[in-house]
Amino acid sequence: MSSYRLLGNIEIVGPRGVAPLRTPRHQIVLAMLLVNAGHVVPVGRLVNAVWDGAPPTSARNQIHICISALRRLLKDVGLPDAISTRSPGYLLDAKPGELDLHEFDQHVVSAQTAQLKGESDEAVAYYSKALSLWRGEPFSGIECDAFRAIATNLKERHLTAVEDRIEILLGLGRTQEIVSELLELSAAHPLRERLHVLTMRALCGVGRRAEALNAYHRASHTLIGDIGVEPGPQLQNLYQSILADDRDAQPAAVPAVHPPVCTLPPAPADFTGRQKELGEITGALTGSRGRGHHPPIVTITGMVGSGKTSLAVRAGYELAETFPDGQLYVSLSDGAARARRPAEILARILRFFDLPADRIPDGLDERAETYRALVAPRRVLVILDGAARAEQVAPLLPGGGNSGVIVTSRTRRISLPGHQRVEVGSMEPAEAVEFLGRMAGRDRLRTDPAAARELADLCGRLPLTLRAAGSQLAARPHWTVPQLVTRLADEYSRFDQLGRDGGDVRTALALAYGAMDEQARRLFRRLASLPGREFDTCSAMSVLNVSADQAEDILESLADMYLLTATTANPLRYRYHDLVRLYATERFIVHEPDRRFLDVTPPSVALPQRT
Known part of the structure; x- marks a missing residue:
């Protein structure tokens, strides 16, 4: 079996013996390929390593010559295919167990x-x-600036392992x-x-x-x-x-050094407002951390496009000092909103901690145990984005009270032990205009404040659609704010207009619509055909021909998914968010274009009470 050795003098041992590295250039190029084993190393990076940033005009050609010489050396010891050409450079594929590093x-x-x-x-x-x-100093014998930082890092890892x-x-x-x-x-x-x-x-x-x-x-x-x-x-x-010669009070053990793990996406540069919600999240996760044997949990819920993920990520960066050992971000669904299996997610998390594939257990329970063992001594923040149900989240919760958890979801049905719920909806009018100003320029919006407020309202004051409208203005400096208002005022084309620059609420709502059962879909679209902006249990009874209890249960299921909003409690009345109403109307036109459901109980009539 071949062996590539970096931890000391660079050596390559093949089935037919040791490859002689005749020149420093051979050592530098080979070392660079080995440090990046399994990844393509661009030719330009090899050039910089060999000539320390001052290459001759023939440098790239000399690198090709050097690679050819290395291939001959490797072939002589029985490794003919070790180095392959991959644009824009070369790749050395070291199999498991072949590279000492x-x-x-x-x-x-x-x-x-x-x-x-x-x-x-x-x-x-x-x-x-x-x-x-x-076997000695890493990269011993190589005099090259490109490897000094790498060698320092390796020596630090070695010394940490010695201490541990x-x-x-x-x-x-x-x-x-x-x-x-x-x-x-x-x-x-x-x-x-x-x-x-x-x-x-x-x-x-x-x-x-x-x-x-x-x-x-x-x-x-x-x-x-x-x-x-x-x-x-x-x-x-x-x-x-x-x-003090206090032998009974032995000092606490020095904890093993764990390099912090951060998989947070970039913080949104245009994040605006949400200070109240942000304060609730950080307060819940800093005020109760370390108490008891259960991690503090915050669930962020709200309708599509309300900025739940952006809020969670922003909170993650603000809480980095509270959870210095890592901030993990995990999406719980794929691009088509299909829920990922907890076992798949746990394997992904374990890889975040550099656990080799052959050390990741097969079963869900064993993976969850390994995950909790890895996280237990650490102070880690775990962000679980896009949860569909509590059962999906439970195996992903760290043990103990050192770590914290943020869960985002489009449904209120998510209920976790000891969690604190933070709901996000439409932005306040002033915040929504400020958000638009960050994208399109504040001075541009100040020229017509009324149009700016109307534009924010047409976007439903949701970060997703506000960002799309702001992007359109920023990309088209010749447009005025009233011009875009006129375009968005047409309800039948508003989704198309907003979807051109990433504000595709229609797609997000379609995923939620597809997840409903047929009766909920029927009620969701039929309510959009009713006159007025609000409706009640009698309205649902009439359009579905169901009992009061059934009607209220379906209405509440839609409210749980933030597709309806309860406006009064006694009697219960509901309404759509404006953009949700547009989507429900589209669904009605597509599925039931010839039907109207106007024979409903007027709002003034008392509703039947549930017993």
């Missing part, structure tokens, strides 16, 4: 997973396997075997406080209390003298504990 990362992830499950001995074994792959392994050994009581190693490490890395903490703990563990105090003084002298900073809280607290 990949093996190192996989062993470290396995060690972290084992430790989270309480399998400390197994974790030590995985860390030992990972560290045994290191020692941390576990201390917890297992295997102190004697690591004292000498720690003394050497802390001397070699005098500015690394975690090593000093581990060294002092180990010295105390073998009864060398005076040496532990002396180790603190050396560390303090170095930190203050070299970089002008006082020792951190962990060092100082441990020093005071040793001075």
Whole structure:
């Protein structure tokens, strides 16, 4: 089996022996391909690596010559197809187990997973396997600026793995075997406080209390003298504990270093308003974090186009300091609004934490357990976008109270234990005009404030459609605001006009319409044929020929999906959002163009009461 080695002198071992890398250029190009194994490396990037940003005019041709030479070397050791040409450059395809850097990362992830499950001995074994792959300085012998930052990163990962392994050994009581190693490490890395903490703990563990105090003084002298900073809280607290000889109050274990994971999409640059809702979200997630054994949960619900996702993402960035170990964004549906299976989503989340594919369990329960184990010691914010039902969310909730969860949904039916609901609807008139101004220019809207307000109203004051209208004005500086108002005033073409620039509410509503049962669809479209803007249970009874209870249940199901809004409680009355009414009218014209449902109870007639 072939072997590509980066963690020390660069080596390639094929079925027929070791490939001789004859020139520094061969080493640099091969190292760049190996660091990016499995990904195409553009020729321009190889040129910059070899010539440090000052290439000759023949550089690209020389790279091609170098690749040809490397292919011959690899062919001679039995690896004829290792390097392939892929536009705009070249790709080296290292299979699992062939590249020592990949093996190192996989062993470290396995060690972290084992430790989270309480399998400390197994974790030590995985860390030992990972560290045994290191044969010296990475990229040893290569003098190239392009690799200095990469080498620094690799050495940091190596040293973190060393510290994590020692941390576990201390917890297992295997102190004697690591004292000498720690003394050497802390001397070699005098500015690394975690090593000093581990060294002092180990010295105390073998009864060398005076040496532990002396180790603190050396560390303090170095930190203050070299970089002008006082020792951190962990060092100082441990020093005071040793001075007091308080052996019953052992210092807390230094937590393993977990690189933060962030998969949030870019924050919307035109985010406007929603300060009340934003305050409710951040307050709920910061005020109750860490209490009890259940993560604080906020559900953001509202109709299509109301900006639920943008609000959740904005909150995610504002809460980054509260959840410093990661902010995960996961879409719970595909592009066609089909719900993704929880097992599929969990596999995706586990890959966010660099868990190798062969370490991801097959079953839903096992994946959920692994996910909770990975997240448990971390402070992570999880955003689950587009939930259709609570059962879809339940396996994706982290355990414990350290992390927080934001769930967005188009239905009020989402109900999770201990959650706080935040509803978003149409924007306030002033906020909607401000939103348009961010897209089209505030001065342009100030020339006709009345038209700007009318434009916002025609968009339903929804971020999705406001963004579409603002984009049209921004792209067409020769248009006036009243001109666009005139175009949108035609109800029969409003969706088409808004859909040209991304405000396709029609498509979003079509997905919601398709998810209803036939009776709900029938009521949804038939109510649009009634006179007036509001309707009641009697209206639904008349157009469907059903009982009062049935009519009210269907009306409430539409209200739960934010396709209707309840305007009064006693008696219950409902209305459409303006854009939803337009879509319902379209559906009525398509499916029942020749029918009218005008024989309904007038609003003044008392409604039958449910018993």
